[in-house]
Amino acid sequence: MGLADKAQEILQGFDPKKDSPNNSNNNLPDGEYDMVLNSVSHKVSDRTGTEWVSLECEVIAGELAGRKEFVGMFFGTGSEFVTNKAIKSMAQAASVFEVELSNDDWEDEHSLVEGLQPAIGSQFLLKIVSSPNKKDPSNPYRNFDFIGYEDEENNDDPFATAGGQTIEISDEDIPF
Template sequence: MGLKDLANEVLSKFDPKNDDPNAGGFDNLPDGEYDVTLAKAEHKIFEKSGWECLSFENEVTVGEMSGRKEFINMSFDQSSTPEFVLNKNIKLVAKLAAVIGLTLTDEDWEDETTMAQAFQDGIGSQYVLKVTSSPNKKDPTKPYRNFDFIAYDDEADNPNEQYPDISDEDLPY
């Protein structure tokens, strides 16, 4: 598709006099299960708000949504995060670690920076990300996003393992 075709497609749904050019394009993944890879784990501090979180970047590897990313940001600020959310976030971190075969130590749980560092060995790990939404009574236009991480039962179930391992000795050059 050339630039002209792309522009026609994008502009057919955009009113330049009234629409925000920065809106859209950042839609979350719809509810469902996705084969993903852990693309990044980092401690983020948002400049404007100062909000801190542990962030996991999950990239869809196969299917119609291939290449799309889901960012899961979790706060551990005990002064502003409700206890049930803190508990859920801790369980999510532990679940992801278990799914990718990472053993977290007491030192890893020190803060968001040490947790992000602990997950560096898991970058590139593959698993299934399950996304579900639940109603938000305070703001129905923004449902709560719920996540679960599911390990592949068997390496044969991993759709990204369809290619054989080839060593340097097997290459003809």
Template sequence: MSLRDLASKGLAGFDPKTDEIVSASGLPAGDYLTSVTAIEHRAFDSGWDCFGVSFQVMEGEHEGQTENVNISFAEKSKSGKAIPDFILDRNIKFAAKLGSFLGVDVTDEDFDFDNETDIHEHLGQKLHGHEGLLTTLKVTVRPNKKDPSNPYTSYDLEEAEQPEELELDDSDLPSNMNPNSDAPLPSENDDPFANSSQDNTIPDDQLPFD
């Protein structure tokens, strides 16, 4: 997208006299066909860490854009306040759903660790290596009254049809790559220099090195 296209999109409906400049940079609410591009344990300079998954949009207006979903299994906030059970339940089900789509069982045992960092690292290792899955990422955005520039975003997943894998056998290969092909193989008679009387030896004093 050119700078002019970006300006046209960003200024559409924007009132420079009253609207705030800062806005959320993630995907707007909607359903997106995406490819899972990264699954890992993420740690930040602030000291906060999480279980992270990256989704790249495969089609539509936002094709090529990456949405980073970072979820935590910490039971208390930095201030010591308990994280509501519904948030932890949602995060657990997100990990389990992702695992199911990837063909990996995520059970209650995967959350039986002493702290959230161990859980994040464990899930990152368990699901890593299964990138490439196509899935529908459902993005829900809700306003944040305390900080309008940072709305609440939640995610869900739906299965998506996977591309068919190409199955090739020897008959599908070009004749020169097919070991069972009847095509003739090169022989000494095919050597264009086989019957040449020319001496192609290069004298030592004409070599490009000592």
């Protein structure tokens, strides 16, 4: 990758008139994105020893296509709230990816990564919502919802309603 390619990648979404080059936060803005799951990995911080499961997600449609979002799920932080939220998020993600996690998969972070390997390549919607961080206002909390695409059976019928019912059209309804 040459310098021009790297500059194009790094400057995507960067506004030199508004954004600081000292801010390494390259997160996607709040919103809902069509994504694909590129990888699932077990991470450990060299500095703190904190462990988490990282989901590498990539935007596949729209003006931010190609941008990545790394969703980290922390299970052993000592905070019951954070652990409970991570468990629910992982269960939601697995459901959307149509992967059934067994009790053995929930043994630890490494087991969860192994259990989610079949999900790589899954497409889904990711909703991102930021909320204030009172301790560090410059670093808001990021909340993620994994959303599955609508039932594909209904998408095959152009006359199906959201409830799956077929619309009947008579000759009198056709304008020509």
